[in-house]
Amino acid sequence: MKNKTTLPWVFLTPAMVVLAVLALVPTVCAIVISFEDRELSRPDGNFVGFDNYLALFSDRRFVNAITVSLSWEVITVGFTMLIAVGLGILLFECVSPRTRNILAVLFIVPVILPRVSAAFVWKFAFHPLYGIATYPYKAITGQPLDLLSNPLTALGTVALVDVWQWGLFFSVIVLKLLETLPPQPFEAARLDHARAWEVYAYVALPMLKAPLISLAFVKMIESLRAFDLIYVMTRGGPGISTETLDMYAFSQGFIESGRISYASGMAVLMMIATSIAFTVIWKRAKI
Amino acid sequence: MSRRSTGRLVGRAVLFLAALSAVFPAFWTALNAFKNRVDIVTPTPLFIFTPTLDNFAYVLGRDSVFDGLFNSLVTSGAAVVIGAVLGLPAAYAIARYPNRWSKDIQFFVLSLRFLPPVAIAIPLMVIWLQLELYDTRLSLIITYTLLTLATVVWLSVPAFARVPKEVEEAARVDGYSSYAIFFLIAVPIASRSLIGAVAFAFVLVWNEFLIALMLTTSDAKTLPIVASELTQLGRDVPWGILNASVVLLSIPPLLFIGVLSGMLNSAFKRKSS
Structure with missing residues (x-):
């Protein structure tokens, strides 16, 4: 703009100062605390160097939490993307634009629900005696089905809720992405007698490779926050079979021992992992 | 019936089920919110029951x-x-x-x-x-x-x-x-x-x-x-x-x-x- 104006400074400064203070103070504080031996019962801590980090790597529960978090990532990101692409293509291919729009609104209902609500709704649906999702099994076999108390199925059952929320939502985004594609390549492929699935596998999806990869990255970061679902549905149990990193950090810092510094060490490691993933997305999105 | 239209029918059925899964849990929860405890704790899920406002009255009164x-x-x-x-x-x-x-x-x-x-x-x-x-x-x-x-x-x-x-x-x-x-x-x-x-x-x-x-x-x-x-x-x-x-x-x-x-x-x- 030609004429000098104070607007950019007046408009930007307050927001940026507030954001910087609110973001940097806790971040720096988290790093500082992670080098101390603070506990909830004791307000002051001593500097202990890398002790917390070293202790973490010989902590079997921490290693378990990493494994659980990694399986959670793989399951939720993988199935979310599969469902999203599958349903997105079906929305684009099988129904009229009118129906499409109605379905698109219905498909974002799960993700708008508070996660506590979603977790409770499904926890009750999977209730071994009164649940509506376990009812068919019970009616046929006469046995109750308790998926959330079984270490083998608990994580998958909670993941189902996450995929239910995000897979349906992302299918709407995939639909919108398909709608932005030019129609000519589709027509050309059809003239060559390509089958419907071939058109998508060889024409449409390769054209959407970049945004789909970005979506997967967004889901990866979002999946790091499994806490609300797991807290309400299993609290990390049975045993520690669904104890993810944030669940373990929470129980170390608050429930069991109040080891704030130890929990902070875990939080810092999660922050580093997230920052790396986020920087990669940002770089990709710019290309 | 051609292959294409069969496929379309199956696709629509899948979409219908997905839409049902998106909305039904919320609907079911809302339904349960109007049930007395005896109508929830049943061996078979109940769709027809005498609705009650007691739950909401209790929640809002707490x-x-x-x-x-x-x-x-x-x-x-x-x-x-x-x-x-x-x-x-x-x-x-x-x-x-x-x-x-x-x-x-x-x-x-x-x-x-x-x-x-x-x-x-x-x-x-x-x-x-x-x-x-x-x-x-x-x-x-x-x-x-x-x-x-x-x-x-x-x-x-x-x-x-x-x-x-x-x-x-x-x-x-x-x-x-x-x-x-x-x-x-x-x-x-x-x-x-x-x-x-x-x-x-x-x-x-x-x-x-x-x-x-x-x-x-x-x-x-x-x-x-x-x-x-x-x-x-x-x-x-x-x-x-x-x-x-x-x-x-x-x-x-x-x-x-x-x-x-x-x-x-x-x-x-x-x-x-």
Whole structure:
């Protein structure tokens, strides 16, 4: 703009100062605390160097939490993307634009629900005696089905809720992405007698490779926050079979021992992992 | 019947099932909220029953739920208002007056959206304890402002960028100052997308759980925390009451579904043109 104006400074400064203070103070504080031996019962801590980090790597529960978090990532990101692409293509291919729009609104209902609500709704649906999702099994076999108390199925059952929320939502985004594609390549492929699935596998999806990869990255970061679902549905149990990193950090810092510094060490490691993933997305999105 | 139309039929059936799975759980929960306990605790799920308002009456009459509702409304509301008042002008400045830091500012703002909540909740708990503001609505509002402000800025930059530049230039020629252009031209034109951005920020903090769980213990507990405590009750679970409180918690975000899906539509439509 030609004429000098104070607007950019007046408009930007307050927001940026507030954001910087609110973001940097806790971040720096988290790093500082992670080098101390603070506990909830004791307000002051001593500097202990890398002790917390070293202790973490010989902590079997921490290693378990990493494994659980990694399986959670793989399951939720993988199935979310599969469902999203599958349903997105079906929305684009099988129904009229009118129906499409109605379905698109219905498909974002799960993700708008508070996660506590979603977790409770499904926890009750999977209730071994009164649940509506376990009812068919019970009616046929006469046995109750308790998926959330079984270490083998608990994580998958909670993941189902996450995929239910995000897979349906992302299918709407995939639909919108398909709608932005030019129609000519589709027509050309059809003239060559390509089958419907071939058109998508060889024409449409390769054209959407970049945004789909970005979506997967967004889901990866979002999946790091499994806490609300797991807290309400299993609290990390049975045993520690669904104890993810944030669940373990929470129980170390608050429930069991109040080891704030130890929990902070875990939080810092999660922050580093997230920052790396986020920087990669940002770089990709710019290309 | 050709192969193609069979495939289409199967596809429609799959979509129908997916839509059912999206809506039925919420519908079922709402139904259970109107049931007496004996109608919920049945060997076979009941669709026909005598409805009752007892659950809602109980939930709304309980101090903990009522306080949670009040705390949620105050903290989410205040954080969203602060986020909008500071965030909308900042987003406009980024969209209309780019400088050499604009890219970095956007990177910074978006990266905040991706901070693991547990990583900021632990140090903030220590900070609020030391300032003797722990478990107060004020500390929760300030913490939530981080989320709402970052979200509002992030979503409003593209909204302001879509306002036709010519309109603003014309206003400038007519002698409007840059501030007048923001308030009288840019905000009204972009208002639909801006409302979407603010609504999104509201849903985000209304649904927020982990930070509220760590930063409150009794006085400032928000509705998600109160609802989750109800779900952890022991043996004699008051299922009807639970369902009613979940319904209460879910209504505000669902009210915004139209606004949010409209925002999704406009975000993608403009990209293609």
